Amino acid sequence: MFKLRMLAGRRLAVCALAIFGLNGSVFSQTSKAVHWKIRYQPKQIVNGSPFILRVQTPAKLQSLSATWLNHDVYFSWDASGKYWFGIAGVGLSTAPGAYPLHLSGESANGNKVAFDQQITVRHMKYPNTAVTVDKKFTEPSATELEEIQKDKATKQEVFAQFTPTRAWSGDFQQPVIARISDVFGATRTFNGKVQSTHEGLDFAVPTGTAIAALNRGTVVLARLLFFEGNCVMIDHGQGLLSLYLHLSKIEVKEGDMVSSGQEIGLSGGTGRATGPHLHIAVRWQGVYVNPATLFELKLP
Ligand SMILES: [Zn+2]
Structure with a gap:
């Protein structure tokens, strides 16, 4: 599998790599450089x-960037391993297929380099679950609708900004050690009608359980919302956010820098919740991705 990919990469390297000088001229290159x-x-x-990308370039670069599914991917340089690494993601609605990752960089003397690699996205089938919640969450009143609209604006504001610079470091940690009560991607039927997709991961924990930050980052939201209840959002950099919902108590404030594993609050059942549990979600530049997959990545 891996060998095949490497071979495909090399074939591509011959046709896709281009080195441009500052004046736009194309430099000749030895096969070693590709x-x-x-x-x-x-x-x-x-x-x-x-997913985490690890990129080794033919020559040392002073910067590397990429585009993937209409988003920018941000890279950090690992000096000991001599490679670039960055986090990216694929939304739930992305159809299976091969999509191009466009890489571009700049060497110390200003030469531009570029490279394209196809990455295959396979189809994952997620389960369906039916849930019953209080009527007010599926048939909200006029004042509740107003509250929901206000929250929507707040969230849009938070989601519209993210830090390209990496704050996260090392593996992402579970927020709590507990049984998983609902998986990411499950389609849900609320009270037999309103349909939605579970864009997070649920942990079965009683009210008052200490909840830890998945990784290092800045708290960008720490407040009570209608659906989410007491909610904390952390910006980990490189376009990655983690969200913690239904908390009984918030122990951080907006603007705080938190370390990996730091306690940020206590679990609860505030907002649209069938009972006390922890719902976490991970967003990469506007798309929700599977937190369970994030925990399995071996990261620098
Ligand atoms: Zn949930």
């Missing part, structure tokens, strides 16, 4: 996957 190595985790990328 070895780009692109690796990613997990090995199988599906709709709903977060």
Whole structure:
């Protein structure tokens, strides 16, 4: 599997690599200079996957960027491993197929380099569950609708900004050690009619359980919302956000820098919840990705 990918990458390297000078001229290149190595985790990328890219370039670059499914991918340089790494994701609604990752960089003397690699997204079938919640959440009153609209604006504001610079470091940690009560991607039927997709991961925890930050980052939201209840959102950089919902108590404030594993609040059942539990979600530049996959990645 991996070997095949590497071979495909090399074939592509011959036709897709271009080195431009500052004046736009194309430099000739030796075959030695065309070895780009692109690796990613997990090995199988599906709709709903977060994934980590590791890129080795033919020559040392001072910067590297990429575009993937109409989003920018941000990279950090790992000096010890001599590779670039960055986080990306695939939305639940992305159809299976091969999509191009467009890489572009700049060497120390200003030469521009570019490389394209196709990455295959496979189809993942997620389960369906039916849930019953209080009527007010499926048939909200006029004042509740007003509250929901206000929350929507607040969330849009938070989601519209993210930090390209990486704050996260090392593996992403579980927010709590507990049984998983509902998986990411499950389609849900509320009270037999309103349909939605579960864009997070639920942990079966009683009210008052300490909840930890998945990784290092800045708290960008820490307040009570209609559906989410007491909610915390953390910006980890490189376009990645983590969300913690239905908390009984929030122990951080907006603007705080939190470390990986730091307690940010206590679990509860506030907002649209059938009972006390923790719902977490991970967003990469506007798309929700599977937190369970994120925990399995081996990260620098
Ligand atoms: Zn949930």
